Amino acid sequence: MAAGRPRSFCTETALDSAMQVFWRKGYEGASMVDLTSAMGISSPSLYAAFGNKESLFRKVLDRYDARLRNFMESVLTAPTAREAANRYLHGVADFMAHTGGQHPPGCFMMQCGSSCSDQDIPDAVAKRRAEKEAALRERFARAVAEGDLPAGSDPAALARYLTTVSNGLAVQAAAGDSPAQLHAVADIALASFPAAEIAQPAEPT
Amino acid sequence: MAAGRPRSFCTETALDSAMQVFWRKGYEGASMVDLTSAMGISSPSLYAAFGNKESLFRKVLDRYDARLRNFMESVLTAPTAREAANRYLHGVADFMAHTGGQHPPGCFMMQCGSSCSDQDIPDAVAKRRAEKEAALRERFARAVAEGDLPAGSDPAALARYLTTVSNGLAVQAAAGDSPAQLHAVADIALASFPAAEIAQPAEPT
DNA sequence: GGAATTTTGTAACGATCAGCAAAAAATTTT
């Protein structure tokens, strides 16, 4: 083990506490006093462990984004584009509705990353969101190439559409919509998503 | 005219300048120095004319919301629910893409009203957004009663769906999506919206 | 059992925050 006085707190737990504060109050609205008291550590400990406020926020953002990337992986590995879209929107509905009793409903990135005195913060958040849309786009491009989506489908437009609904779901969840209501919206949205062009089996009446 | 030294600035122009600042920096990120310098007035003039910072924000919010209500009126007076949905989503796409060279793309309410140290601010914004969804819901309930939407349609779910897409469009616009891209998303979204059950005329091949 | 090293607690730093007091300036009323 490294020499020196041992740390009295768990950095990951502290990051989760910081996430709650940023989530509820935004980047600027979260004061260092808010953060240190929620994390249960003193100000110098915070600076020693996480740098400064912006650096702390970026670490929190990374931590949240890791959850999202994990979720996206389960979406992108779906066998078909249709199933990926289904997993995506209903997964988002679950994700946004589930607070774990720790944070408000909705999406951390949507709550903290809108407007800010320091434009770098919204930019950093927007970049993470764009990555998710790009991942969907590439998945759908592959689906078109594989014949999994109708020829002539626009992968970029479909990815943009799903991203749009996803971000909208985050807003609805933050506004207090129930899980059932979010899933209902997801179902309506999925009705627009093209199905695979499969050879139709003889259809029973 | 009232006695006393005349005001050296136009309150409405000043509110527009304040809107730009709040839009770009958020409620907390906009400092009084930012606001006064953008509005071209001194701090005491601002306080005399608009109260305090929160009161100024609420007046700006009112001003922005008036534009939205005006837009909503043109949506709700559409002859059919389908046409209302069409006007709504494509109108939102236009609204969000059009900056007038004055403010960033996107929606003022989505940018400023997310998270904040003072919860009253997000609450005030959320309330305005909820009013729009309620207006759509009532319009669609009327459409169901009039047979303009298929019996069994859920007006609340449809209104929630359109609101979801609308908020998502605001995020996409703020992220830099082009007007054409926003309209393309609107078109995909509208494919899910039920059409009226009209007696089908003899269909030409 | 020190020397070295890291974290802790206490206290403070300058800068910026929202907001205001008071007097000078500009207008209308009388």
Added chain:
DNA sequence: AAAATTTTTTGCTGATCGTTACAAAATTCC
């Protein structure tokens, strides 16, 4: 022209902002 009224200008207020020095405390290495 003088009184009354409203706005502007100047300069300031206490509070809070993010951040940091400094020394005591707790651990490992030699």
